Amino acid sequence: xxxxxxxxxxxxxxxxxxxxxxxxxxxxxxxxxxxxxxxxxxxxxxxxxxxxxxxxxxxxxxxxxxxxxxxxxxxxxxxxxxxxxxx
Numbered sequence: 001x002x003x004x005x006x007x008x009x010x011x012x013x014x015x016x017x018x019x020x021x022x023x024x025x026x027x028x029x030x031x032x033x034x035x036x037x038x039x040x041x042x043x044x045x046x047x048x049x050x051x052x053x054x055x056x057x058x059x060x061x062x063x064x065x066x067x068x069x070x071x072x073x074x075x076x077x078x079x080x081x082x083x084x085x086x087x
Contacts, residue, residue, distance in 0.1 A: 003028050013054055 006028035010016045
């Protein structure tokens with residue numbers, strides 16, 4: 001994806017929607033793509049947050065520690081998460 005594609009995508013994320021082009025450009029330039037395999041863990045509860053995550057495609061399952069069974073959650077639109085996100 002180009003920087004312009006990233007900016008266009010970020011404009012659709014509620015967390016970033018009100019930011020201007022310049023701010024989105026800075027975020028897009030500093031962003032890194034990360035692909036997860038099915039079942040791969042992105043972060044664990046209590047991990048120190050050193051950045052955030054925007055889910056571009058697919059589903060992310062959020063699970064509370066020690067929950068039996070884990071409580072799945074998904075978002076139909078792009079969403080922003082960090083290790084310190086609360087639902």
